[in-house]
Amino acid sequence: MTNSASIDEFIRHMQAELDDCEQISDKQEREQRQWQLEVAIQEAILFNNRFKQLEKIGSDPLQIVQALAMPDAPSAENPKSGLSSDSNSCKSCGGLIEAELGFCASCGKYSE
Structure with a gap:
């Protein structure tokens, strides 16, 4: 399984959760959950696009992340x-x- 496939699966899962949150009876809770899921979907899409862009230019996206994370x-x-x-x-x-x-x-x- 590639990283792109797992990100796509995550996005599909978040979209399914977004559909399911319509059943939350409390309006404020429902809106907060929708906001959380929409933000998660947007971040996953941005990460996926950036990952593909770095792969396309020949950079190892994971190496860049590791270098930034190491003190x-x-x-x-x-x-x-x-x-x-x-x-x-x-x-x-x-x-x-x-x-x-x-x-x-x-x-x-x-x-x-």
Whole structure:
């Protein structure tokens, strides 16, 4: 089964759920569920189109997603502390460490 087929199946499933939500008696609940399903369908269509576009130009769409999801590796300067030599930035994620907190608000690493 290819990725496109599973996305198409997901879209069909969401469309069936959209038809089924007409049976929800509470108007506000029904409208909220319809909105959720319509957004899910739109996002699936956008993802599918982008995936196909990247495949068409010869890029591996999954490699791009993995690269964006992986945080930068910590540098080898001070591996135990989790902080770079610059005391205002986190070695683990590069986020700004506020002195009064004593830890990175982005990833939770403590300063020493």
